[in-house]
Amino acid sequence: MTALHPRGPKPSRLTAGQVGLYAFLILSALFFLLPLYTMLVTSLKTMEEIRQGRIFALPDTIDFTAWKTAWSGACMGTQCLGVRIGFWNSVKITVPAVAISVFIGAINGYALSFWRPRGSNLLFGLLMAGGLIPYQIFLYPLVRLLANLSLYNSVAGVVLVHVIFGLPLVTLLFRNYFVTIPEELCKAARVDGAGFWRIFLQIMLPMSVPMIVVASIFQFTGIWNDFLIGLVFAGRDNLPMTVQLNNIVNTTMGERAYNVNMAATILTAVVPLAIYFFSGRWFLRGVAAGAVKG
Amino acid sequence: MQTKRRRPLAATFALLPTWIAAIVVYIGTMVWSVRLSFTDSTIFPSSNYVGFAQYAKLFRTSRWLASLENVLIFGVLYVAGCLALGFVLAAALDRKVRFESLFRTIFLYPYAMSFVVTGLIWQWMLNPTFGIQATVRALGWQSFVFDWIVNRDMAIYTVVFAGVWQGAGLVMVIALSGMRGIGEEQWKAAQIDGIPIWRIYTSIILPQLGPALAASGMLLSMGVIKTYDLIVAQTGGGPGYSTEVPAKFIMDNLFERQNLGLASAGATVLVLSVVMAVAPFRYALHMRARRRGAH
Amino acid sequence: MQPAVSVKDLKIAYGDHTVIDKMSIDIAPREFLVLLGPSGCGKSTLLNSIAGLQDISDGEIWISDKNVTWAEPKDRGIGMVFQSYALYPRMSVRKNLSFGLRVAGLPKAEIEARIARTASLLHLDKLLDRRPSELSGGQRQRVAIGRALVREVNVFLFDEPLSNLDAKLRNELRVEIKKLHQSLGNTMIYVTHDQVEALTLADRIAIMKDGVIQQLASPSEIYHRPANLFVAGFIGAPAMNFIKGEIVLKGDVPVFESNGLAIDLAGYPFLGAAKAGPTTLGIRPEHIASNGADVGWPTIPGIVSVVEPMGADTVLWFDWAGQSLSYRIMGDAILEPGTAITPGLDIAKASLFGADGTRL
Numbered sequence: 001m002t003a004l005h006p007r008g009p010k011p012s013r014l015t016a017g018q019v020g021l022y023a024f025l026i027l028s029a030l031f032f033l034l035p036l037y038t039m040l041v042t043s044l045k046t047m048e049e050i051r052q053g054r055i056f057a058l059p060d061t062i063d064f065t066a067w068k069t070a071w072s073g074a075c076m077g078t079q080c081l082g083v084r085i086g087f088w089n090s091v092k093i094t095v096p097a098v099a100i101s102v103f104i105g106a107i108n109g110y111a112l113s114f115w116r117p118r119g120s121n122l123l124f125g126l127l128m129a130g131g132l133i134p135y136q137i138f139l140y141p142l143v144r145l146l147a148n149l150s151l152y153n154s155v156a157g158v159v160l161v162h163v164i165f166g167l168p169l170v171t172l173l174f175r176n177y178f179v180t181i182p183e184e185l186c187k188a189a190r191v192d193g194a195g196f197w198r199i200f201l202q203i204m205l206p207m208s209v210p211m212i213v214v215a216s217i218f219q220f221t222g223i224w225n226d227f228l229i230g231l232v233f234a235g236r237d238n239l240p241m242t243v244q245l246n247n248i249v250n251t252t253m254g255e256r257a258y259n260v261n262m263a264a265t266i267l268t269a270v271v272p273l274a275i276y277f278f279s280g281r282w283f284l285r286g287v288a289a290g291a292v293k294g
Numbered sequence: 295m296q297t298k299r300r301r302p303l304a305a306t307f308a309l310l311p312t313w314i315a316a317i318v319v320y321i322g323t324m325v326w327s328v329r330l331s332f333t334d335s336t337i338f339p340s341s342n343y344v345g346f347a348q349y350a351k352l353f354r355t356s357r358w359l360a361s362l363e364n365v366l367i368f369g370v371l372y373v374a375g376c377l378a379l380g381f382v383l384a385a386a387l388d389r390k391v392r393f394e395s396l397f398r399t400i401f402l403y404p405y406a407m408s409f410v411v412t413g414l415i416w417q418w419m420l421n422p423t424f425g426i427q428a429t430v431r432a433l434g435w436q437s438f439v440f441d442w443i444v445n446r447d448m449a450i451y452t453v454v455f456a457g458v459w460q461g462a463g464l465v466m467v468i469a470l471s472g473m474r475g476i477g478e479e480q481w482k483a484a485q486i487d488g489i490p491i492w493r494i495y496t497s498i499i500l501p502q503l504g505p506a507l508a509a510s511g512m513l514l515s516m517g518v519i520k521t522y523d524l525i526v527a528q529t530g531g532g533p534g535y536s537t538e539v540p541a542k543f544i545m546d547n548l549f550e551r552q553n554l555g556l557a558s559a560g561a562t563v564l565v566l567s568v569v570m571a572v573a574p575f576r577y578a579l580h581m582r583a584r585r586r587g588a589h
Numbered sequence: 590m591q592p593a594v595s596v597k598d599l600k601i602a603y604g605d606h607t608v609i610d611k612m613s614i615d616i617a618p619r620e621f622l623v624l625l626g627p628s629g630c631g632k633s634t635l636l637n638s639i640a641g642l643q644d645i646s647d648g649e650i651w652i653s654d655k656n657v658t659w660a661e662p663k664d665r666g667i668g669m670v671f672q673s674y675a676l677y678p679r680m681s682v683r684k685n686l687s688f689g690l691r692v693a694g695l696p697k698a699e700i701e702a703r704i705a706r707t708a709s710l711l712h713l714d715k716l717l718d719r720r721p722s723e724l725s726g727g728q729r730q731r732v733a734i735g736r737a738l739v740r741e742v743n744v745f746l747f748d749e750p751l752s753n754l755d756a757k758l759r760n761e762l763r764v765e766i767k768k769l770h771q772s773l774g775n776t777m778i779y780v781t782h783d784q785v786e787a788l789t790l791a792d793r794i795a796i797m798k799d800g801v802i803q804q805l806a807s808p809s810e811i812y813h814r815p816a817n818l819f820v821a822g823f824i825g826a827p828a829m830n831f832i833k834g835e836i837v838l839k840g841d842v843p844v845f846e847s848n849g850l851a852i853d854l855a856g857y858p859f860l861g862a863a864k865a866g867p868t869t870l871g872i873r874p875e876h877i878a879s880n881g882a883d884v885g886w887p888t889i890p891g892i893v894s895v896v897e898p899m900g901a902d903t904v905l906w907f908d909w910a911g912q913s914l915s916y917r918i919m920g921d922a923i924l925e926p927g928t929a930i931t932p933g934l935d936i937a938k939a940s941l942f943g944a945d946g947t948r949l
Contacts, residue, residue, distance in 0.1 A: 039415050136544040
C-alpha cells in the first residue's frame with residue numbers, strides 16, 4: 001500500500017491527549033455532581049432503604065414523604081413545624097437586606113467615584129479593611145448595641161447587621177463599576193443644573209442595571225446562605241433557613257431521619273441554586289468584577 | 295471654576311450612614327472587644343483590667359491551640375487545593391472542548407451553596423455506617439475503611455475535601471478569564487517553537503496568571519480564617535477537638551460558655567493574624583505602585 | 590533548482606466562504622518574497638498556512654523538498670516573527686530565546702552558542718537578562734526576530750512585524766532586516782500592507798486581493814508594468830493618475846481618446862495586438878513633465894489647483910475635464926493655482942488597462 005500523500009486538511013484522529021482531557025473533565029464533573037446526586041437520591045428513599053447502606057443507588061420507588069415532612073413537620077428541639085418557617089424567615093430577612101444593601105452600595109459607589117467628598121479615600125480604605133476582618137470581634141458589642149436599640153432578636157436587627165457587613169462588597173462592586181463610566185457624563189449633567197440626587201436617581205442608577213443585577217445576585221446568595229449572623233441576631237422566632245436546617249440535622253436525639261435531613265438540605269439550597277442556574281452569566285460577571293480586584 | 299474646596303454637601307450626607315457604620319461598628323465595636331479582652335469578663339462585661347491574663351490563659355487552653363493547628367492545616371491544604379484544582383480545570387476548559395459552558399456550570403454550582411449545606415452533604419456522604427464506606431463494603435471489599443470523619447487524625451481532611459469541592463470553581467473562573475486574556479500570538483509562537491501544550495500552561499500561562507491567582511489565594515485565605523459554618527455543620531468541631539477552629543472557639547466562648555474576656559482575646563488574636571497576613575501583600579503592592587510611578 | 594517553499598493548489602474555505610481558492614506559488618531559495626495587499630486580502634492566512642497554524646481545505650505545502658502539509662509547525666523548519674512580538678512576558682530575553690531549544694532537548698553548550706551568535710547579530714548582548722517589559726518596541730522586535738533566528742532554520746516568516754512601531758523605528762528596523770537577509774541569505778516570506786516596506790525589501794512581491802495573487806514579480810516590474818488596475822493603483826505614492834477613455838484604431842495606429850484628448854499610442858509597448866475598446870490610461874506623476882512637449886510627448890491642458898511642496902520635490906495637482914491629476918517636479922514650484930499649463934505625458938512609461946482591468 002502506498003504511503004498516504006499529505007494533501008488538504010489533516011485527518012483528525014482522536015489523540016490520547018483528547019481522550020485524557022475528556023476523561024478528566026467527566027471525572028471531575030462526577031466528583032462535583034456526586035454530592036448533589038446523593039442528596040437528591042437519599043431524600044427520595046425510605047428509611048429502610050437507607051439503612052441498607054447503598055448510598056449511591058437510585059431509590060426503589062420515588063417517595064416524596066421525606067420532603068413533606070421536611071417542609072412542614074421536621075423537628076428541632078420540641079418544635080415540629082418543618083423548614084417552612086425558616087424559609088419564610090429567610091425571605092423576610094434576605095429581600096429587604098438585599099434591596100437596602102444594593103441601594104446604599106450604589107449610592108456609595110456613585111459618591112466615591114464622581115464626587116469624592118473629603119475623607120473618601122479614608123472611608124473606602126476603612127471599608128475594605130473592615131471587610132477582611134472576621135465577624136467575631138464585632139459580635140458581642142454589636143449584640144449589646146442592638147439590644148439598646150431594641151433591635152436584638154428581630155428581623156429588622158438581622159437586616160441591619162447584614163446591610164452593615166455587606167457594605168464593603170457592594171461599595172467595591174459599584175465603585176469599580178462607576179469608575180468605568182466617564183466623568184464627563186456627570187459634569188454635563190451638572191452643567192445642565194442637576195444636583196447630586198437627581199443625577200444619581202435619573203442618570204446613574206438606570207445606567208447601572210447590570211451591576212445592580214450582579215450585586216443583587218451576590219448579596220442574595222450571601223445573605224440567604226448566611227449562618228452566623230442569623231444565629232446570633234435573629235432570635236428563636238426569626239431563625240433563617242440555614243440555622244433551622246443545622247438544628248434539625250445536628251441536634252436531633254435518637255435515630256436521624258436521613259431522608260428528611262437531606263430533603264431539608266435540598267430545600268435550603270434550592271433558592272440560591274435556582275438563581276445560579278438561571279443567571280449563570282451574571283454570576284460569572286460578578287465573580288470577575290468583585291474577586292479580581294487589581 | 296478652579297479647584298473646588300467646598301465639595302457639595304449632598305455627597306457627604308449621602309455617605310453619612312456608611313460613615314456611621316464604619317466608625318461605630320467597624321471601629322467602635324472592635325475597640326470595645328479589644329478592651330474586653332483585657333478584662334476578666336465572663337457572662338457580663340466587667341471593668342477589672344487584668345492585662346494580658348486572658349491571652350496567657352488562651353494559649354494555655356488546649357482547645358484553642360488545637361484550633362490554631364487545625365485552621366493552619368485546613369488553610370494551607372484548602373487554598374493549595376482550590377488553586378491547583380481550579381487552575382487545572384481552567385486549563386482543561388481552555389482547550390476549546392465541547393459542552394464548555396455545561397462543565398463550567400457544574401464546576402461552579404457548589405459556590406452558590408451555603409457552607410451549612412456543603413457541610414451537611416459531606417457529613418452524610420462520609421458517614422461510615424451509611425455512606426461511602428458502607429457502599430464500598432457492600433460491593434464486596436469488606437475491609438475497606440473510610441471513616442475519616444470520625445477519626446481524630448483524619449477528620450480535618452474531610453473538611454478540606456468539602457472546602458475544595460466548594461471553592462475550586464471560583465478559582466477556575468478567575469483563572470479561565472485570565473487565560474482568555476493572553477494573546478493568541480503567544481500561542482502561535484509557542485506552537486512554532488514546538489512547546490507541548492502542558493508545558494505552555496505551566497511555563498508560559500501560569501506565570502502570567504500570577505497576580506490573579508495571588509488575589510484568589512488571598513480571598514480564599516480570608517475565607518479560611520472566617521471558617522465557622524462549615525465546621526459546625528459537618529463535624530461540630532469533633533471528634534474531640536480535631537476539627538475545632540478559632541472562629542468556633544470564639545463563638546462558643548462568647549455565647550455558650552459565656553467567657554467574654556477569653557473569647558475577645560481570641561477574636562483579637564484572629565484579627566491580628568489577618569492583619570499580619572494581609573500587610574505584606576499590601577506593602578508589596580504599594581511598593582510596586584511607587585516603583586511604577588517613578589518610572 | 591527546487592523551490593525552497595512551494596504552495597500547490599491551496600484552498601482555504603470556512604463553510605460556504607472561500608478565502609483562498611486554488612493558489613499556487615513557488616518561492617526560490619534565498620529569496621525575499623513579500624506578500625502585499627490591503628487588509629482581508631488573505632496574505633496573513635497564506636502565511637499562517639505555510640507555517641502550519643492555519644487549517645487548509647485542500648492543496649499541499651512543501652518546504653525544503655518535504656511535503657509538510659500535515660506536519661506540525663515545529664517540524665516544518667520555519668521560524669516566525671509576529672506583529673505583536675509575542676514574547677513570553679515573564680521570561681528574560683535569554684530565556685525567551687532559549688525556551689524552544691530547551692524544550693527540544695538541545696545540549697546546553699549548543700544553546701549557549703546559538704544565543705551568543707544571535708545576540709551579537711542583532712545587538713542584543715546587553716539585553717539578555719532583561720524582561721520584555723523593560724525593553725523598547727524596537728528592542729522587543731529584535732528579540733522576536735532573534736527567537737526565530739536561534740532555530741537556525743531555512744525559512745523565516747514575518748507577519749507584519751513593523752506595524753506596531755512608529756515611523757522612525759520602522760525605517761530603522763526595515764534597513765536592519767534587509768541587512769540581515771543580505772548577510773544570512775535565508776529564504777524569507779514577509780507579509781505587510783505597507784508598500785514602502787514591500788518595494789525596499791523584496792526580491793519579488795506577490796500583490797494579493799480577495800485571496801488571489803494579482804501579480805507576482807520584482808518590485809521594479811510591479812511598479813513600472815503593473816498587471817492590472819488594482820496593482821497600478823495600490824503601488825506608488827502619490828497614486829497613479831487614471832484617465833478613462835477608449836482606444837480607437839485610426840488605420841493601423843491606435844489612438845487613445847478621452848474628452849477631446851487624442852493621444853498617439855505608437856510608442857506604447859502593447860503586450861499583444863492593440864485592440865479598440867474602452868480603456869483606462871494610467872500614468873504616474875513622475876512621468877508627466879511640464880516641458881514634455883519639448884521632447885515630443887503628447888500634452889494635456891489643465892489648470893493648477895493645489896501645490897504641495899514636499900521638500901525635495903513638489904506635487905502639483907491640476908484639473909482637466911473635471912478630474913484631478915497630479916505630477917511632480919524637482920525642487921520648488923513657481924506656479925500658482927489657477928495657472929493654465931500643458932504638461933506632456935511619457936506614453937512609453939504609461940500603462941493601459943482594458944475594460945476588465947488587465948494590462949494591454
